[in-house]
Each structure stands twice: as C-alpha cells, then as structure tokens.
Amino acid sequence: MSARVVRDAIPVDDPADPRIEAYRDIRDRDLVGRDALFVAEGKVVLAMLLASRAYRPISVLIAAHRLPQLTDLLARVPDDVPVYAATQPVLDAIAGFAIHRGILAVGRRVDTPDADTLLARIDGPATVLLLSAIANHDNIGGIFRNAAAFGVPAILLDSDCCDPLYRKAIRVSVGAALLVPFAKLPRGADPVALFDRHGFAPVALSPSAPATLAAYRPAARTAVLLGAEGPGLDPALLARAHPLSIPMAPGFDSLNVATTSGIVLHHLNRVASG
Numbered sequence: 001m002s003a004r005v006v007r008d009a010i011p012v013d014d015p016a017d018p019r020i021e022a023y024r025d026i027r028d029r030d031l032v033g034r035d036a037l038f039v040a041e042g043k044v045v046l047a048m049l050l051a052s053r054a055y056r057p058i059s060v061l062i063a064a065h066r067l068p069q070l071t072d073l074l075a076r077v078p079d080d081v082p083v084y085a086a087t088q089p090v091l092d093a094i095a096g097f098a099i100h101r102g103i104l105a106v107g108r109r110v111d112t113p114d115a116d117t118l119l120a121r122i123d124g125p126a127t128v129l130l131l132s133a134i135a136n137h138d139n140i141g142g143i144f145r146n147a148a149a150f151g152v153p154a155i156l157l158d159s160d161c162c163d164p165l166y167r168k169a170i171r172v173s174v175g176a177a178l179l180v181p182f183a184k185l186p187r188g189a190d191p192v193a194l195f196d197r198h199g200f201a202p203v204a205l206s207p208s209a210p211a212t213l214a215a216y217r218p219a220a221r222t223a224v225l226l227g228a229e230g231p232g233l234d235p236a237l238l239a240r241a242h243p244l245s246i247p248m249a250p251g252f253d254s255l256n257v258a259t260t261s262g263i264v265l266h267h268l269n270r271v272a273s274g
Contacts, residue, residue: 020086036108048178129156129224204227204242224268
C-alpha cells in the first residue's frame with residue numbers, strides 16, 4: 001500500500017460521524033439538499049472526476065478492503081482532499097443501501113458557463129444537443145454517454161430536464177456527465193435564437209416528420225433537438241427546426257430517446273467523416 005493511503009486514509013467507524021454527512025442517505029440527497037454538490041460512484045467515475053478541470057473532489061469515501069487495490073488512483077487525490085475509509089457494513093449504513101463498488105466521492109462543479117458562453121467556446125464544425133423536458137435519469141445518463149462517444153462538445157438542457165449530476169445519471173453515463181460540457185437554460189429562454197446567433201442549424205427528431213435522418217446531410221454546425229418520450233418536443237419549437245424521422249416497423253413509432261441520440265449522432269458523425 002502506498003504511503004499516501006497509509007498516511008491519509010481517515011478511518012470512519014460510526015455512520016453518524018459528522019465528517020461524512022454529505023454521504024448519508026445519498027438516495028434522498030439526490031432529490032433535495034445537495035447544496036451544489038454531487039456524488040460520484042465507482043472507480044471509473046472517480047478517475048474521471050480526478051482528471052476533470054470542470055469539477056473538483058471535496059472528499060472521498062472508500063470501503064477499507066478496497067484500499068490496496070486503489071493505491072494509484074488515490075495517489076491522484078489532491079492533498080487537501082480527505083480520503084475516508086470505512087468497513088463495508090459502515091459504508092452501507094452511511095449511504096443507506098449496499099454500495100457494491102465500495103467507492104464514493106463528493107464533488108463540486110467549478111466551471112458553470114451559461115449557454116451563450118458554452119457555445120461561444122466551440123470553433124469550427126460541431127454537433128451539439130438540446131434536451132427538452134427529459135426528466136429520466138437513465139435517459140440523461142445514456143445521452144451523455146453517447147455524446148461523449150461521438151465527441152459532442154456541448155449539451156444544453158431546458159429548465160424541465162433533470163440534473164446530469166444526479167448520482168444515477170452520472171453512473172449510467174459511465175462518468176461521461178463529467179466529461180461533456182453542459183449548460184442549463186433558464187425558463188423561457190429561446191434555444192433556436194441562441195443557436196442562430198452561434199451559427200448552428202437546428203434539427204429535431206419527430207416520428208411524424210416526412211424527411212428521414214438517413215437522407216439528411218447536415219450543416220457544418222448542427223444542433224440536434226431531443227424531447228421526452230411520449231410528449232416529444234413542443235410543437236412551437238419543432239416548427240422552427242428541420243424535422244427528421246427514423247423509420248420503424250409498421251405500427252411502431254417510438255424509440256427510447258437515449259437510443260435515438262446514439263443513432264442520430266452516429267449518422268451525423270459518419271456523414272461528416274465520409
């Protein structure tokens with residue numbers, strides 16, 4: 001075990017220890033009282049948190065039996081960030097459920113650009129996403145994972161989307177929620193006008209659109225608008241974008257929105273590169 005682990009792993013024997021208050025009952029804290037903090041879970045996600053410039057770890061909590069396996073990773077934790085260690089039963093009692101991975105960290109977002117600033121950072125050809133009223137954590141996580149896979153430099157979320165930094169969304173994204181820059185739009189913002197100012201042509205996915213994704217040749221800078229399953233995009237927003245459909249089997253016209261994002265980004269990436 002490294003000197004870092006021996007010297008800095010702070011033992012926690014009591015689930016009520018005030019030093020690990022941020023980890024207590026973390027399922028509930030995903031709903032209320034997060035105070036701009038988030039919980040990262042698992043080795044891959046912790047590695048991404050430690051490598052990020054947009055986020056900073058506040059503390060780390062590890063199952064004690066995992067410490068010898070994490071020497072190299074924990075050596076990357078900044079010296080001013082405490083690393084706590086607890087037995088598995090104590091860790092589970094703190095979190096409120098069984099933490100099978102045995103690795104948790106609390107982080108804070110330190111780079112919080114607004115949408116204008118985020119889009120202004122993007123030079124040259126690019127595809128960005130706008131997510132509207134997507135409140136399912138699995139879908140948000142899946143979309144961020146797809147966005148990272150296809151090199152999306154920015155995601156905008158309207159005020160009705162859930163937070164990509166929910167613990168479950170981060171976990172489903174396999175840490176991609178900490179990689180892809182994003183900004184939240186205030187209620188009432190006009191995303192199409194925003195995209196127009198930054199030179200992005202908006203396209204929207206709709207099962208009723210006569211034009212198909214397969215036939216679409218994108219502009220150099222494209223904004224893909226995705227709505228929640230069921231209600232889809234607001235008709236007024238859809239009317240101001242170029243609507244596209246993905247043809248499906250007769251009698252079926254619905255794809256999971258995260259799956260849709262992967263299909264769309266794959267198509268745009270293939271066309272742009274070929």
